[in-house]
Amino acid sequence: MKILNTEFNLDNFLKKLKTDSPRLLGLDYDGTLAPFKIDPALAVPYPGVREELIKVIENPRNRVVIISGRWIKDVLKLLEFKKRPEIWGSHGLERLKSNGVYQTAPVDNQALRGLVEAGNWFTSANLSLRREQKPACLAVHWRGLNTDNHRKEIAKVTENFQRIAGKSGLLVQEFDGGIELRVPGDNKGDAIRTLISEAKENVIPVYFGDDVTDEDAFQAIKGKGAGILVRKKLRKSLADIWIKPPEELLEFLSIFE
Numbered sequence: 001m002k003i004l005n006t007e008f009n010l011d012n013f014l015k016k017l018k019t020d021s022p023r024l025l026g027l028d029y030d031g032t033l034a035p036f037k038i039d040p041a042l043a044v045p046y047p048g049v050r051e052e053l054i055k056v057i058e059n060p061r062n063r064v065v066i067i068s069g070r071w072i073k074d075v076l077k078l079l080e081f082k083k084r085p086e087i088w089g090s091h092g093l094e095r096l097k098s099n100g101v102y103q104t105a106p107v108d109n110q111a112l113r114g115l116v117e118a119g120n121w122f123t124s125a126n127l128s129l130r131r132e133q134k135p136a137c138l139a140v141h142w143r144g145l146n147t148d149n150h151r152k153e154i155a156k157v158t159e160n161f162q163r164i165a166g167k168s169g170l171l172v173q174e175f176d177g178g179i180e181l182r183v184p185g186d187n188k189g190d191a192i193r194t195l196i197s198e199a200k201e202n203v204i205p206v207y208f209g210d211d212v213t214d215e216d217a218f219q220a221i222k223g224k225g226a227g228i229l230v231r232k233k234l235r236k237s238l239a240d241i242w243i244k245p246p247e248e249l250l251e252f253l254s255i256f257e
């Protein structure tokens with residue numbers, strides 16, 4: 001574990017957790033709770049994480065929310081719980097509340113045309129990169145590929161997504177191992193801000209993430225609770241603490257049991 005933010009006081013934070021204040025735990029999925037797999041359908045949580053999360057979810061002081069870049073339906077296949085937590089998907093564009101209410105960002109005609117055009121272009125370009133269709137969003141992945149060998153393909157996708165974004169009001173967002181074209185709805189930072197606004201004033205928000213898209217959430221939580229960067233290799237981040245999965249992640253989650 002390493003403290004990344006010199007203004008962050010770990011002892012004070014741990015003391016605060018011992019009070020009666022409610023806690024809001026936002027957790028990214030891929031790379032944070034589960035190791036990356038070339039086939040994303042096989043990316044199950046690290047050993048012990050599911051069991052630890054069940055304990056954390058059972059503590060009534062905790063509100064646990066999964067905030068993933070994946071389509072919610074794909075997160076559900078990998079995270080089966082008796083008591084399902086709330087899930088935000090597609091980097092904040094979808095929300096499935098714990099009571100079953102589902103919301104997704106609206107897509108206007110211009111944005112829809114842009115997404116269809118991008119999908120058609122990707123099909124005709126016949127690239128060896130992986131395509132992922134999500135609500136209000138089209139992602140292209142190159143994780144697990146040698147990026148040097150696919151440099152031209154990646155440049156083509158980036159260039160075409162930017163071209164289509166420019167005329168359709170869509171946004172281009174890069175993430176670790178890919179890029180996506182999405183409607184300009186909520187990102188992970190907006191998701192955290194919404195969740196904090198719905199909580200009691202004394203809520204302690206904590207966010208666990210690994211990717212560049214998690215930086216929006218770290219920014220949103222700054223000075224309020226703790227942003228926790230979860231990854232094997234340290235990188236520059238707005239998070240307050242860096243921990244390595246899975247051991248340090250399990251240790252940190254157990255604080256919230």
Ligand SMILES: [Mg+2]
Binds near residue numbers: 031032210211
């Ligand atoms: Mg991630």
